[in-house]
Amino acid sequence: MDDQTRMLAGLAGLGGLSQGDVGDSVRKQLGQPQQDIGDILQQIMAITDESLDEAQARKHALNCHRMKPALFSVLCEIKEKTVLSIRGIQDEDPPDPQIMRLDNMLLAEGVSGPEKGGGSAAAAAAAAAAGGSPGADGGIEHSDYRAKLAQIRQIYHSELEKYEQACSEFTNHVMNLLREQSRTRPISPKEIERMVAIIHRKFSSIQMQLKQSTCEAVMILRSRFLDARRKRRNFNKQATEVLNEYFYSHLSNPYPSEEAKEELAKKCAITVSQVSNWFGNKRIRYKKNIGKFQEEANLYAVKTAVDAASVSAQASQANSPATPKSGSSGSYSLSHAGDAEAVAYLGLRPSNLNGAGEAVLNIAPSLQPQVDTLHRATHLTAGYEELTASALYTPHRLHTSNSWQDTTHPSSVTSGTRL
DNA sequence: AGGTATGATTTCAA
């Protein structure tokens, strides 16, 4: 009880502060211990209204107060005890595993880490995420993805910078404050260090939030742009038809050139890499089970034949030399030209066979189906039913060779389409 | 629900 009174008195004295009346106030307050705390509070509050000069003057007065050394030593003692008890609580912080995980993730995604150019890490990550699929990756989505990722990266870095700046500013501020205060109360450099560490910890927890939300954003972006590609959607009927038409009319060499792929992609409203995928799948699946595709092959052969026939019919009707422009139903000028070229190649250079007899012997059988198709298409005027009745494509031709490339020497046969 | 078809991805070789 008595102690308390004395403390209050001390407080009041520090609050009131004017050197002369400290003793008076103590005496006064000892006399009437219940002297309002309100009064003291008022005195404290009054400080805020003081001008800076006044405050400085009071501070100076405090520093010169005769009680100051005594008070200081008491404070030192109390401090020693509390600091010792605090010390046990907050030792050095262990490296936070979660923040490390986030850092790794951001690095892997190309958000953090070196930010040169478009962000090489980001580009690599995007490429990796795009999958090692050969050929051009579907342009639009990826540039879009990269742009969005760059945006995230930019925001992340600017925010991070802001945080860092704020952190250092605040740290400086606190250090100055502490240094200032160290004149009136005991503050060891170690304490300042600890304080700085606390501030840093606080800020790093804010940073962690930033990193976390950045990670989330990247994940969402990824799932929206990249993983979405895995969600398979069948091509529409028209697209499959276009692709199949090309495939079966180029059965001897179903390797569309880059230009042809582009054209097909445009026609089917899909990407070039999707065209590549489709042909890759088609080739392998056709080869694996030709029997299964027989019907389909016939169907498209008829289709092609009908198209070609209608073209030739139109041409003869118009009584003009057949200039094979792409026919009625948008059939391929490219495809027919290619096969015609192959036929022309065989027909026009019989003398060359001597030189490359073997090669031509290999070429001829595999070309036959298409030659047949062409022949029938151009020379049969009626009776398509005959076509459907017999197998237009003889599977064993492929079986014997087991590979398009082995037998057909595609680059030489269809040089028209590939070169 | 289970089987098949099909677009995409991965791995490997040339």
Add this chain to the structure above:
DNA sequence: TTGAAATCATACCT
């Protein structure tokens, strides 16, 4: 880099 082959993952059909 491209394509073959294997495989995955999903759509679609029964």
